Amino acid sequence: MTVSSAAALDQSLATIERRDPALNCFTALYSDRARTEAANVDRRPDAGMLAGTCFAVKNLFDVAGERTIAGSIVLNDSPPACRDATVVERLRAAGSVLVGATNMDEFAYGFSTENAHYGPTRNPHDPDRIAGGSSGGSAAAVAAGMVPISLGSDTNGSIRIPASLCGVWGLKPTFGRLSRRGAFPFVASLDHVGPFASSLRGLAGAFDAMQGYDSEDPAAQAYPDVSSMAALTQSPKGLRVGRLGGWFSSIMTAEVAAAFHLVARAAGAAREVELPGAEAARSAAFYITAAEGAQLHLERLRARPQDFDPATRDRLLAGALLPAANVIQAHRVRSWFQAQVRALFSEVDLLIAPATIMAAPTIGQESAEIGGRTIHIRANLGLYTQPLSFAGLPVIAAPVATLGLPVGVQIIAAPWQEERAFALAAKLERDGVLRARIAAA
Amino acid sequence: MTTDADPIDERLARMAPLAIPDDYSRWVAHWLDVLDGHAKTFNAVPLPDDVEPAAVFRA
Numbered sequence: 001m002t003v004s005s006a007a008a009l010d011q012s013l014a015t016i017e018r019r020d021p022a023l024n025c026f027t028a029l030y031s032d033r034a035r036t037e038a039a040n041v042d043r044r045p046d047a048g049m050l051a052g053t054c055f056a057v058k059n060l061f062d063v064a065g066e067r068t069i070a071g072s073i074v075l076n077d078s079p080p081a082c083r084d085a086t087v088v089e090r091l092r093a094a095g096s097v098l099v100g101a102t103n104m105d106e107f108a109y110g111f112s113t114e115n116a117h118y119g120p121t122r123n124p125h126d127p128d129r130i131a132g133g134s135s136g137g138s139a140a141a142v143a144a145g146m147v148p149i150s151l152g153s154d155t156n157g158s159i160r161i162p163a164s165l166c167g168v169w170g171l172k173p174t175f176g177r178l179s180r181r182g183a184f185p186f187v188a189s190l191d192h193v194g195p196f197a198s199s200l201r202g203l204a205g206a207f208d209a210m211q212g213y214d215s216e217d218p219a220a221q222a223y224p225d226v227s228s229m230a231a232l233t234q235s236p237k238g239l240r241v242g243r244l245g246g247w248f249s250s251i252m253t254a255e256v257a258a259a260f261h262l263v264a265r266a267a268g269a270a271r272e273v274e275l276p277g278a279e280a281a282r283s284a285a286f287y288i289t290a291a292e293g294a295q296l297h298l299e300r301l302r303a304r305p306q307d308f309d310p311a312t313r314d315r316l317l318a319g320a321l322l323p324a325a326n327v328i329q330a331h332r333v334r335s336w337f338q339a340q341v342r343a344l345f346s347e348v349d350l351l352i353a354p355a356t357i358m359a360a361p362t363i364g365q366e367s368a369e370i371g372g373r374t375i376h377i378r379a380n381l382g383l384y385t386q387p388l389s390f391a392g393l394p395v396i397a398a399p400v401a402t403l404g405l406p407v408g409v410q411i412i413a414a415p416w417q418e419e420r421a422f423a424l425a426a427k428l429e430r431d432g433v434l435r436a437r438i439a440a441a
Numbered sequence: 442m443t444t445d446a447d448p449i450d451e452r453l454a455r456m457a458p459l460a461i462p463d464d465y466s467r468w469v470a471h472w473l474d475v476l477d478g479h480a481k482t483f484n485a486v487p488l489p490d491d492v493e494p495a496a497v498f499r500a
Binding site for chain 1: 457458459461462465468469470471472473475476478479480482483484485486488492493494495496
């Protein structure tokens, strides 16, 4: 029997009330309007494929009547949004009820959600540890059982990293697949939006509900929608699966390596392949991020530098001073790298790679010893995610069914082939290799 | 034309999109070093002249 939206909302709000004071996932709750909306959904004759669910959004998504703050205080005096973001509209149309907005790294520039203004979001599996970022509040809200679905954005890894560290499912679709209209931008040429979920079925349902060309997003492409829900019942047999080596095996903890090899074996990824230029791609993504992010915030950096999180501000100020010739070269490297990716996908259909170099570090931890080397954590949490978003590839961040702290892997498909990643993920979930972990209170 | 009285670094300083407050300069310099390292990495890719920048623009 399907649970009513009102009952699902009551449970969601009760869990948030009980757990959020310790975890700090939410920056705003919309309880009253959510109750009205849940009642409306319950009265609808065709309630929608997501009826009986609730969702939360990273606080960079427009919600009509609310301020979009993008993890900052600089936008606190901006007017409320007039319309919901396109993806918010579509989840609501499918019957899901919006309960609130979640914490993030300021302006999405970070991988830890240790926000100087709103405090750190804590990992539900160990509150002394980070949730990952920049969509950390959205991932942690799902991992704590507050909501079954949430939305995030991913420019360099900001869905995949928190999904991995919190032990939930995440999807960064193909660049241009989901509309970004109404999502506060960070780096227009790299920004993606996508869902988190507590089940693969929930991830597929949310993704399917949000698809569809939107002429109001300049990067959107009118590519045919896929049915990821249907893909869950399709066999991945016959798909050629490779495991990424080279750059993607350069450094990781023993627990990440064990989880990665467990999944690679179960996926039949006997062949190790390399993605040429991955290191250069990551560096070019780093550079473009600083330059485009700085350009976006230039007037605010001039007028109110003291109101930025210092960790964000100093990188953006540096980004404002970069030579144009290098920025353009970075975009040329992107074109070249895309050709390398295309060539690799003529040999394989899917790729497996680690999502992060380590499980969640503690809050405030700056470095870690991995493989006898001292690694700066903030700079390297995106080591394995950045080259893939730079190429615009669709990636499922999949939680590995291991003991200890959560660890995720990336299941990577060729552009516009999300359904293949869903088919393999579903098989591995059925086999007990992948499983989301909801942290007990 | 560059002269001794108006050296090129002064011109570059005038062209900079914003001034960096002294309080922030240490960390901004650190990040410029990090970004310069990344530029060296991607500039080492030998690209043919006909590789065009990736762009969202479509006519």
